[in-house]
Amino acid sequence: MNRPPIPRGPGAARHSIRRSAFIHAGLIVASFVMLYPLLWMLSGSLRPENEIFGGSSLIPSHISLDAFVRGWNGLQISFGTFFWNSLVISVLATIGNVFACSLTAYAFARLKFRGRNFWFALMLGTLMLPYHVTLIPQYILFLDMGWVNTILPLVVPKYLAVDAFFIFLMVQFFRGIPRELDEAAMMDGCSAWRIYRKIMLPLSLPVMATAAIFSFLWTWEDFFGPLIYLNDMKSYTVQIGLRTFVDSTGSSDWSSLFAMSILSLIPIFLLFLFFQRALIEGIATTGMKR
Amino acid sequence: MSSASSPVTAPASGRGYAPPGRLGRILSRNGPGYLFLLPWLIGFFGLTLGPALSSLYLSFTDYDLIQAPNWVGLANYVRIATADPKFNAAMHVTFLYVALSVPLKLMFALAVAMAFNRGIAGLPLYRAIFYLPSLLGSSVAIAVLWRQLFAADGLVNGMLAWFGFQGPSWISNPHYSLYTLVVLSVWQFGSPMIIFLAGLRQIPGDLYEAAEIDGASNWRKFWRITLPLLTPVIFFNFVVQTIDAFKAFTPAFIISEGTGGPINSTLFYTLYLYQEAFGFFRMGYASALAWILVIIISLFTAFAFLSSRYWVHYDE
Numbered sequence: 092m093n094r095p096p097i098p099r100g101p102g103a104a105r106h107s108i109r110r111s112a113f114i115h116a117g118l119i120v121a122s123f124v125m126l127y128p129l130l131w132m133l134s135g136s137l138r139p140e141n142e143i144f145g146g147s148s149l150i151p152s153h154i155s156l157d158a159f160v161r162g163w164n165g166l167q168i169s170f171g172t173f174f175w176n177s178l179v180i181s182v183l184a185t186i187g188n189v190f191a192c193s194l195t196a197y198a199f200a201r202l203k204f205r206g207r208n209f210w211f212a213l214m215l216g217t218l219m220l221p222y223h224v225t226l227i228p229q230y231i232l233f234l235d236m237g238w239v240n241t242i243l244p245l246v247v248p249k250y251l252a253v254d255a256f257f258i259f260l261m262v263q264f265f266r267g268i269p270r271e272l273d274e275a276a277m278m279d280g281c282s283a284w285r286i287y288r289k290i291m292l293p294l295s296l297p298v299m300a301t302a303a304i305f306s307f308l309w310t311w312e313d314f315f316g317p318l319i320y321l322n323d324m325k326s327y328t329v330q331i332g333l334r335t336f337v338d339s340t341g342s343s344d345w346s347s348l349f350a351m352s353i354l355s356l357i358p359i360f361l362l363f364l365f366f367q368r369a370l371i372e373g374i375a376t377t378g379m380k381r
Numbered sequence: 382m383s384s385a386s387s388p389v390t391a392p393a394s395g396r397g398y399a400p401p402g403r404l405g406r407i408l409s410r411n412g413p414g415y416l417f418l419l420p421w422l423i424g425f426f427g428l429t430l431g432p433a434l435s436s437l438y439l440s441f442t443d444y445d446l447i448q449a450p451n452w453v454g455l456a457n458y459v460r461i462a463t464a465d466p467k468f469n470a471a472m473h474v475t476f477l478y479v480a481l482s483v484p485l486k487l488m489f490a491l492a493v494a495m496a497f498n499r500g501i502a503g504l505p506l507y508r509a510i511f512y513l514p515s516l517l518g519s520s521v522a523i524a525v526l527w528r529q530l531f532a533a534d535g536l537v538n539g540m541l542a543w544f545g546f547q548g549p550s551w552i553s554n555p556h557y558s559l560y561t562l563v564v565l566s567v568w569q570f571g572s573p574m575i576i577f578l579a580g581l582r583q584i585p586g587d588l589y590e591a592a593e594i595d596g597a598s599n600w601r602k603f604w605r606i607t608l609p610l611l612t613p614v615i616f617f618n619f620v621v622q623t624i625d626a627f628k629a630f631t632p633a634f635i636i637s638e639g640t641g642g643p644i645n646s647t648l649f650y651t652l653y654l655y656q657e658a659f660g661f662f663r664m665g666y667a668s669a670l671a672w673i674l675v676i677i678i679s680l681f682t683a684f685a686f687l688s689s690r691y692w693v694h695y696d697e
Contacts, residue, residue, distance in 0.1 A: 114501055121493070122510045125568070129513070131536050132526045195421040204414025205407075214421070217429050221628060221678055223654060223671040227439065227664050228432035231446070251424025258421070283413040312520050314631045319659055333521045337528070338638055345529055352522030363516055367509055370516065374572050375579035 136350035159354070162347030165336055168324045170351055173332035180242050180317075180328060181310040187249030188257055188306040189299055195252045196261030197287045201273060211262075217255045230319060244320045245313075249306070257302045260377055264298035265291060301373040304366050311358055329355045440669035446662045457669035468670070470645040471653040474559060478649065479626045482566035487618055490570040494577035495607070508575070515571025523565070524635035528552055531561045552636055555646035562632050562647060573618040580614030581607070612693045620685050627678055630655070650674055 139155040163170045198204070199211050233244040252258060272294075273286045281289075292299070317328045327335065333348075333355055340348055363370065415422075440457055442450035461468050493511055497504055517523050530536045533550035541548040551557040584607065592602050608615075630651040633641065641648030641656070654674070658667035 111499075111501060114496055114499065115503075118496065118501070118507050122507060125511055125514060128526055128530055128536070128568075129517075131530075132522075135529075191420045191424075194417050198414050198417035198421075202414035202417060204411040204418075207414065210418065210422075213425065217425070219679075219682070220429070220433065221624075221671075221675055223628075223651065224436050224675050225429055225432035226436075226671065227658055227668050228435035229428060230658075231435075231664070232427075232432070234446075248424060248428055250420060251428060252421040253424045253428055283417065287417070308516075314519070314521055314634070315655075318634075319655075330521045333525060334635060337521075337525055337635060348525060349529070352520075352525050355522045356517055356520060359517055359520065363509075363513065371508065371512065371575055374575045 132349045133353055135346055136353050138346050158344075158346035158350040161344065162336070162351040162354075165344075165347055165351070166324065166332065166339065168327070168332075170329070170332060170354070172325065173327050173329045174354075176242070176326060177311060177328040177330070180245050181307050183242070183246045184249045184310040185303050185306040187246060188252075188254055189303050191250050191252035192254060192257040192302065193261055193292065193295075193299065194287070196258045196265055197283075197291055199258070200262045200265035201286075201291070202283060214255050214258060218259065233320070239320055240323050240326060242321075242326070245310075245316050254306070257306070260302060261295065261298055264295050268294050297369075300366070301369055301377075304362060304369055305373065308359060308362060436668040436671060439665050440672050442665040443663075444665040444668075446664055450665060453665070457666050458673075460666075461669060461673065467645065467648065467653060471641075471648045471650045474641075474646065474648050475627060475650040478559060478563060478566075478629065479623055481560075482563045483619065483622050483626055485563070485567045486570045486622060487573055487615070489567060490573035490618070491577050491611075491615075493570070494574045494581055495603075497574075497578055498581040508578075511574060512571035515569040515574075518569040519631055521631060521635055524632040527561060527565050527632060528636050531557075553643055555642075555644040558636065558643060558646045562629075562636065565632055566626065566629070573622060576618055577611070577614060580611050584610045609694045613695060616685070616689050616693045620682060623681060623685075624678055627674070627681075 134150065136158050137154045137156070139153065139157065195214075199207065199214070229244070230239075233239055238244050238247075268291065273281075273290055276286050276290060312330065313328075314330045314334070317331045318334075321327055321331060324332075324335070333351055336348060336351060439450060441452060441454060443453050443456075444450035497508060501507070514523075531551035532538075533553075535551075537551065538548035549557065551561050588606050588610075589602060592606060597605070628651055629649055633647040633649045633652050634655075637643075637647045637652075639652075639656075639660075641652045650670075651674075654667055654670045657663045657670060
């Protein structure tokens, strides 16, 4: 509430204290409901194996890390490999996204060339296109190139700026940078590349950070891409490893399933802890869906 | 990209040496732009436009990855429309899911955002807690969690047991399985909530003060001020969340182990498409399914935009 309060009598003050206590009580209960499933998963992963699981209590009789050990080696290939694969793919995809999208955005925002508005309109058009229409031919293309079962189909497209959303985001940001800066540099004979490297990128760290964080998150959480492109267990990402683990254990070993699930969420959780502001502002200002 | 640093500066600067002649002038004027655009252009033609046209073509064939595609005309579309019970099931499941999850999610998001907008202490903490599920949302881990929450001996039935109820096995009962996914979607109301909160902050406070002086009740203020001024944000959230719900895939896949069961009760459209394409390798048929999804989403979007004229309030 950023407007000055309207002066009221003492009765109104008491009323508003009661009211805010009421709101807090409601929010605390609601927070508990929101977090309960996650806490239940955490406590389930720390439970000794013999403890009956159906109970809804949160506190295990004693804490045991057995489930993490069982889960880590629960498949023929250890989860360490899956984590490594996910990390490699996510890092490479993030670099590609930030690099390629910023190049494209710079061209659209600042460079003058024939047909710019035409290409820009096409780029905006791809924003709305569901990926399902390109899915099957892309798969056939990568299959013919021998890329299926490698990380290439998950990484290379990011270096070709396929995420139009990030381009759009960066164009908006670049347009906000004063034109005088790069015009002056151009007068001094700076090439477009130098202006991009020395002026635009350093001045747009916030939007680059937002794009990097969301790229990493989305790639880490991606299930569909790895599901169709990675068939060999050695190349699985964490998400696919978890899915295989579900299918192989069924509901016989919940606690180790939960343990691996918790581990798979840790990178997201860390990003959330350290970049919460950037995440929330990113959503509030750009309307991202997650 | 280092070639972009070659001396092709803007001709106006008078520096650098542009190649002589008309072609040279065109190159030096447009060269840098197209060099920067090159990765995107390759991606656009190679990974977006080309594949989109190709899948349109494949949707009129019987391509199966092994034999060369044969032109079958409209046969795929005719079969989808008239003789495919699984398509009907997928449509039913998907529309039910969209119709239930989107309004519920937006209602929760708006209600919580309004509670936050009263300027309570500790807002960042509460906001973080409510946003977290939405952030973790599409992970396989959360789908795994949901599977166990609603299992026969899961948390939900454990809680029901306190009150003496014996709950069913929600996930494996075709009457309830889809609703567990609706609950999952509603639980993730965090990001529309943040967008609503940003929208509520834009509403000028003096409007409420004027209304208070006129003695308007909270209820009236909500209907006459908050809701109308928030319609652009509601519209935005509605469109984005609906399109997203049409594309939902992961939770249904994990909960049903890729089958869409029990009895097709969680057969989301995208799951059916996946089964046809990557389970049975009916690439032609799956391409037709993909184009029907695009048509559905486009029709919805067009309808939303057309209707927005009658209910979305924009500042003149």
